[in-house]
Structures are given as C-alpha cells and as structure tokens.
Amino acid sequence: MKHLFTLITLLLPATLLAESVPSFRQDVMPVFFRAGCNAGTCHGAAKGKDGFMLSLFGYDPAGDYQRIVNDLAGRRVNPALPERSLLLLKAIGKVPHTGGELFTTDSPHYRVLHDWIAAGAPDDVANVPDTTGIELTEESLLFEGKVTRAQVRVFARLSDGSKRDVTHLARYHSNNPAVAAIDDDGRVSAAAAGDTHVFARYSRFAIAASVTVLKPDPFVWPNPVAHNYIDRHVFDRLQKLRIAPSGLCDDETFLRRVTLDLAARPPTPAEYEAFMADTSKDKRSIKIDELLADDAFADLWTALWAEQLRVVGSNYAPDTMVIKAAATYYEWIRRQMREGRPLNEFVAEMVTASGSNLANGPVNLYTMLVHNVRVEPKQLAADFSQVFLGVQLQCAECHNHPFDRWNMNDYYSFVAFFNGIERKPGAEARERRIFWDLAKPPVRHLVDDRPMRPKTLGSDQPLADTGDPRPALAAWLTAPENELFSRNLANRIWAQLMGRGIVHPVDDVRVTNPPVNEPLLADLATHLVASKFSLRDLVRDICNSRTYQLSTTPNDTNRRDIRQFSRAYLRRLRADVFIDSVVAVTGMPRSFSSFPEGTRAIDYYPRTSGDAVGPMFGDAPFQCLGRSPRGSVSSGETKTAPTISQALHLSVGDTVQPRLACNGLLQAYVKDKRSPTRAIEDIFVRCLSRKPTSEELAGFLKIIPDPPANTQPYEDLVWALLNSTEFMFNH
Template structure:
C-alpha cells in the first residue's frame, strides 16, 4: 500500500499490485498514478520476463488445501476452456474474507495474529467450523434471509412492527438451530394462523398484494429462483391457481391478520404444477400443502437447485446460474456438473445449510486469490478467481463504527415506540427493513420490496467516495477513535508498532516492508508528539479509503 501525501491528508493506493491498482482507479488520484509508475519501476525488473507471474504479496501465496470434488469439477472445466485458475489466497486474505463472508464482521487483531502465527495445516478448516457456530453467523445470515423474505414494517410490504419482530425472531431461531432447509421452507409455505402468534404466516403477508398472482410470483422467486414473468400465460395462471384458496381475515387486535384456507372453497381444485404434472386437491385440503409436497422432494430439482445456486452466489459473488434468482432455460448454468453435485450433496446431507456452507468454504475454489492469472473475459464466470465486491452497507457501517467508537443514527417513517433502536445496536442485527439511516441508503442497502438479490447495490458512487474522504462523520470516527487513542497511549512512541497495529485493525494484516517505509517517512515529516498523533490518524483515514478495506477480496 503506497501512502501518497496530498496536502494534510494521506491518499492510499498500492500501485505495485492488481488489487490496489483498482483502488487507485476508483479514487481517481492522479498523484497516486504518478507514484505508481515509480513504484513499478523500483519493483519490476524489465529484464525478468517472468515478473508478471510472480506472487503478489500479501494477497497470494497461502498453502493450497487438498482439492475437493468441487475443485475437481471446476478445474476440469477451466482446463477445457484454457483458463488458468488463480493462486491460493494468503492467510491474511483468507481470515478477513471468511470472517466477512460468514459473520459479516472484521476479524479481531488478536485472532488475525494467532491465525497467521499458527502452523496447523488444518487451521483454515478449524476456523470455518468455529465461525459457523458464532452468534455473528446467526445475526448476519438472519439479515440475509430477512432481505430475501422481505421483512419490513412499512409500504409496500406492511408487516407492521409486531409482525416484523415476530417474523425476525422466528427466522433467527431457525438459523441458530440450523433447521433443515426443507423443514424451514415447508413451515413457511404451509403456515396458517395469526401473523402475531404464528410467525411463519408473515411469509404470506410480506407480499405486495394478496391476489394469487402476487403470491405465486413471490413463492417462485423465493424457493425456485425463478421470475414467472418469463413464463407463458398458461403456466403463470397454473402457478397462481395453487394459491387461490389463501384467505386473509382481520381481527379486533390492531394490525393483526389471520392467514387461512378459504372456508368457502367447497369443490375439488384441479391444479397443475410447474413441471406440468396435474393433480386434484380434495375439498378441505390445502393446495399449498400439495405444492410443498411437490416442490420439496429429492427428485424435484427446482428446490435444491435454487438454494444451492443462491448460497454459491452469496459466498463466491456470482451464481453458477447468474443472476441467482433468474433461473430459466435461456440463462444456463456456467457449470451444470458443479450445480448438480452441490444439489446431490445438499439433499443427501438432509438439507443442511451449514454443511453446504462448510463444503464450499473449504474448497480451493473459494480460497483462491481475487487476482486473475488468465486474461479470459470468462474467467470470473467459470470461477477461476474469487470475485471482489464491496462490503454490504450494514457490514461496512458496523466496521466503521467499531473502529471509531461511534453509533449509527437510525430513523423510520413509522411513528411507533417499537422503532426505537439503541445507539449501540449493531446494524447487522437490525430486524426491520423500514428502519434505516443516511449511510445505509447511500451505500445501497436493499429496499426489501421484491426480494431480488439485485436490490442490494454494490457499485460505488461519487457520493460514497466523498463521504469516505471528506464527511464530518468520518472525521469524527478517525479523530476520536478509542482504538487509535489506545494505540498512541500504549505505543510509547514506537512508530513501527503503531503502524503495525493500525494495519492489523483496518486491513487485518501486517504492513509490507514498503508500506512501513512509506508510513515512517511520512511520520518523519511530523517530528513532535502532535505530529505522531496527526500522522497516525492520517494513516488510518487513508487505509479506510482503500479498496482493500472497502471490498471483500
């Protein structure tokens, strides 16, 4: 990471490697670009034709884990396509990546040091197992499922605060106990009763409309990964027909609603499932149960395909079928064999989502560097490297507040006491999609209106860049950071120790020799005690603006 002096602040970019070259282009720093040329000349010998294939430190070079069946399938396709896979990511990259992907949090510095210093060949697998049992895993994946299931009080979903709290607790309990996915889905699909007393009933209330067509669209998107607007009129009508007997009834309790089987339905119902199979639902039987019985079976690929593809998307940044909620014949899988393998293992393992996570996380494919070794434009689509993507808005604000000792100011259009959120509440634990903040809106938090993955926006904007570089909130976080105060207080003037601790806290790694040299050179320009304070804060602010901090990589 090259620290480039710009006025009284530091801009950060590592022009000596591909990861930070992207960061420099994002910030548009011309001064960083000028420095990059000198850095490359210093580091790259023109006489060495092999220089382009050298390890990029500190992002590559970890011990490659034993290949899994996933890797054999992926590598076979890459070989057929003439695409070279990326190298293994370094331990520094891995611990940060897996913490963010599994728990939505940055790793504590002490955990980073322990992991980096460990010689245990199984340390990556052991770390994965430990993270899957943490409360933060439950919190983060509750957030993800709340996005998908549209957990939101206000328009256009209108669950209202009581329904949101009930639904959120139910989802969190299911994730915490690792409820089998087939059971989880069946409970949602067949739920009846009060939305306050039977939380899963809110699945049918979190829809923009109560008509069968709206319900069918939501069910297909959630559990089949399809958008039925691509279907024929006849197929859409057949799907909607399965939900024509879902009825809603108000009660005397404010905002309570009963979801139930329509008692006026006194004739058998002829139905057709999405695979064109036909059946008759008897009087008194619930067509939703018939649909669940059809969907959740080992032989039906719709159900397992959708969730396996979605989990792969969540962890790798790109679906085997992409977008992960737009499965259709003319949007084929990039690697059909890989998707079939995941489905077989998932179903055979009892629909265990944690086992699916563990299987993917332990693969070489997941543990690749984000730096491609192939110029093929299809390298990412065939999973030849890890896909870089910006941190989720909720994860990013929690990381910034954790560093700065600050709190997020939430607001909501709902004038209810239920919307009060304590200042120290972590954003990844926020239940209600209607409760938001300026930061969350700016950094692309999903609206939870439709349940599409694309509702979450990861593309950077000029407003985001200006916020990170110049906002009063960022100034407060850096200037008043309890962590930086402690580092300076306990550092005893040890400038190298201070630089190391700042890098560990922000980037979850030690600085390289070049980075240390540049940081110390900057400190030399500020010789007195206040200069060390100022230099440390400039260093922290610079690192918080790097792509290495802002992105999963």
C-alpha cells in the same frame, strides 16, 4: 366468406386434405414463428401491430386462426387467388410492410402458406399431434484448431411418439456471438476463444448446446490439488477451457475473506495474531468451523433471508406489516438459523403457515412477501416462484414464457395455490389472521376463462380438490427430488460466497440462461440434499474448497475470466457488512432509528411509522451504500457497484468521520508513546487484516513524526485505510 372457405374445403379431395394440405398448427403456425410474425416486437405484441394481432409465439392457435382467416375476410387470405392474399404480399414485400421482406416466392415458407390458402385455408379438422419437446443433435460443441464450423439440427417430439425435423422452422441465437455465432439454418461458427451457449427455439420450447472454443496457444495444465468435489468440477471445466487457476491466497487474505463472509465483520487483532501464529496444516478448516459455530453466522443469514423475504415494519400501511409482526417474523427466522433448522423445513413451515401475524412468525410470508393492503395471488405466486425456485414465472401470465418451458397453463395452475389465501382482523387492532378461504372463486385462464386447479410446476395432473392446497405445495417444493428447489438454494449460497451464481443472476433460472458449470451445480445440490438441507454443511464445503481460497491475482490465462471461478473475484462489501466493519475496526457503535443502542447493521431492517408500500432503505447510509430497498424480491435490488455518492459519504459523512478516534485507541498510542512503526502496523492489522508492506511503512513514517504530538496523523491513516478499495472490498 367464412362459408365460402368451408365450401372450398369440402370440395377438395379427401386424400389431398389428408396428405397434401399443410396443417395450420403443424405447418402454418411454425412459419409465423420462424419469420418473427408472432414475436413481441411484431404482431405478437400485446396490442398487435398495424391493426393485426397474433398470440405471442403462437400460444393461442384457435384465436390466431380466427384473426387470420375471418377478420378482414378475403383480404388476408384469398383462396381463389392465393398469391393475391395480403398475408403473402406483405411477407414478400410486394405491398408496404413494416416488417419488410420476410422471404421470397421460392422459399419453402412461402410454399407452405400458399398451399394452405389454396386449399381453402382450413383449420385442422382433427386433433393434430402436439409438440411435447425439442432436442438437438449436439448437446455440446468443441472447436479446436482448424475446425471452426458445425451444423446442429433440431427435432420436435410429438405427442403421438413421432419426431419431426424442424431445423428450418426453428429460431436460433447465441449468448455470446463474440465467441460463437449461430445462423438461421443452425450452423455454428467459432469466433474467438471462450465458452458460450447457442440456443434453438421452436413452438414453446427452447434448448441449449454448450460451445467451447479453445485457444490455439500451447497450454500446460498446472494440475492443482483439489480439496474436494467442488474443485474437481471447477478444475475439470478450467482444463477443458485451457484456463489455469490462480494460486492460493495467503493466510492474511483468507482470514479476512472468510471472517467477512461468515461473521459479517473483519477479524480482530487478537484473531489475526492467533491465526498467523498457528502452524497447523488444518488451521483454515478449523477457522471455518469456528466461524460457522458462532451466532454471527446465523445472524448474517437471518439478514439475508429477511431481505429476500422483504421484512419491513410499518405502523401505518399496509396494516398487515406492523412493527410487532415484522419483529415476530425476524426473530423466528433468527431462531431457525441459530438452531440450524434444515432449509427445507424452514421453508415448508412458512408455506403452510396460518394464524396470527403477531403470534406466528412464519405466517408473515403472506404479509411481507408482497407489500399490499390485500393478498394479490398473481404477484404472490410470481414472487414465491422467484425466491424459492429462482424462476420468473410471471412471464407466462399473458402468453407462454418466451425464454423458458413454462406456459400459461403452468402459470395459472401455480397461481391457484395462492388464490384462497385471505386475511381477517384478529383480536386486537394490529392483528391479522391468515387463512385459506374455501369459498373463494377459482383462478381463471386468461385465454379461455376456464377454472384452473392447483398444479405444481412440471407435473401433468392438477391436485384433487381437497381444501387448502398449500401442504401439497410445501411437500412438492421441499422434496429431495425437486431439483428446482435444491439447485436454487445451492446456487444462492454459492453466489453469496463467491460473488456470482453458477446461474447468474440467481433468480433468473431458465433454459436460455444455463449454468456455466452444470456438473458443479448438480453436485452442490446433491450434497445439500444429502446433508438434509444443512446450510452450514454446504457453506463448509464451499469455504474448504481450493476454489474459494484462490487468490484474486490473475495469470495470463485467466485474466479475462469473469464466470468460471478460476480466481477469486473482488466483491464490494454489502452495506450492512461495511457499516459493521467500520464499527468493529473503530470500536465505536452507531445507532439506528427505531432500534435499541448496540444494534448491528446486519440486525437492522426498515421500520417506519409511515407507509411501507414503496422502497424502504431505512437509515440514509444504507441507500447510499446500495442496500436493497426491498421494493421487490429481485436480486438486483442490492447494488454492488461503487458510486460517487458513496465516495463522498465515506469521505465526509457520518459513517467514518465521527469514528476516526477509534474509541480512544489512538489517544492511547500517543499517551503510551508507542513507536510509529508499531502503531502503523497495529492500525493496518485492525483495518486491513495485514501488516503494511515495507514501502507502505516507509511512506507513512515520513509523514508521522516520532513521537506524534497528537492523534491527527493516526486519524488520517485510519481515514485513508477505511476509504481504500482494499477495505471496501472482500478480496
């Protein structure tokens, strides 16, 4: 049958073949894409569907041609009677088809397939121009008043320099159809006020257009004063959306917010009194600088990096994660943070590290990032990309990335950077030495088994074969011009302080998950690079912005906003920060297994004498309060949603209950016969960094005798405040 197809093709006039016959790659494959035939829910699934398999979204056209034309010869395609081809009969619903009717006989998609089959179902006889990208006629759409519809067209850029209108072959979707929808022909329709993105996909590419639907109500911009470049970008976006930002938070709220964010604890009563008594106009900036200079800021970011890099100590398995190696790595990270090491240098040293896991801290990137007894290049490449670029490259292992620009060539070329990393025993039983094995066989492509040389993401040419490629990887990764790296860092730092990323989640950067404020993210990254990748400088910019200092109290225009930063968002305290805050308020430390007395929760990382391959929370309260188990590098490992188990633990567990006496402080109140009014105010300041309202004070004075016979009334008050949402959240 294959020879029959070839004979039919040869007998066709050359002009017909050149001008009239649809191209398999340029015309036929796009029909399968548009109709959804090669989607993951249909024949593009790993094992196909109903006995027929296509490559997902057409990443393997040669294999698809073989399966369509030569498998079940004469049934799927029938050049003698094209209309009797199973390919067409199923598509128009004339025979049973799980996917139902996809198009009709008068559609252009039917005509393309029919004409191609009638021509002998030929493969492309020469190299046809490849699609190198796509573009939209509109990058942004604004709907206002009676304008509720718009048409976008999609053009494919081809390798020969030409362009082709593929609007009828692209697929479309909206991130939020409740705001704006887009139909199968690229027509966008407004539904409700708000902002979203609509997307077009063709071949292996996706592209977005922003959509803004304005409210019909009259709007007066309040013209708030911008403190810096951050506010200018946020306020420009809010003004376009007709959303007024909330007002500034008061001094009490600011002091608590910034101290929790930068020092991982609430302010002390002495800090509270000093700040509230300060009448200088720049006292907020001064406080920010004071907190940034404290070691507590560096220690908090040590904890954040150690969590992201999955630092765990185990003296059983894997044998590379021994407690001494974990301690060496953790202390190395702490030194970098305390010394203010530029973040690009901090990362580059880890990427290029070799040697002993016990003596050389940064080399443990290759022992901790993937918890396994041996180096797994694919998993290591995927986790590396997710941490340092925010890109989930693993989606391109078995097929081109369905929602981003990365393809299988990108994936296997990136894996090649890690393929030669090996471990060998050192001088003592616990030691492992990391080195690059020049004799390691190359990574091979899944589809055609060709060897893949290291190539950085987005580049055209692989590296020359000159040995260990990691120095080249580090140079590319941390270069000022690598926006993937600088934007990822800027976005993660922003999210830590603001409660959500400009790209959210922070480790899901892709074309189909664009930033909610592109100019803001771009400028944050620019300032980070300009500061020579200074963590403190960027945090200073963010904390000094009016945006950071906004109140959580909504107004009529921003009540429903959850992503444009028009107000401060409530953020539940991380597990470690919460535990340290309870200790700071009560003055009563707690101990952690395998760590010395006095260790803070933010300095604690899981240590075990057993197996560390699975999730590791460490002490039980961390699991209850949602700390990351370090089971993966995903940002979703840290849980911020309140739960019933948390409420029960805080009510009767060992985090709050044993510390209600506040290390003798409440006893001193009783002994000194301090007035209940003053005692209540002191407890409020200590727990919530504010004085009680008149209503709160009056209510507590009704139930606290003057003088109290013992500390019980004050312990009840401390218990109530530590269990309040106001204490558990940063606001």
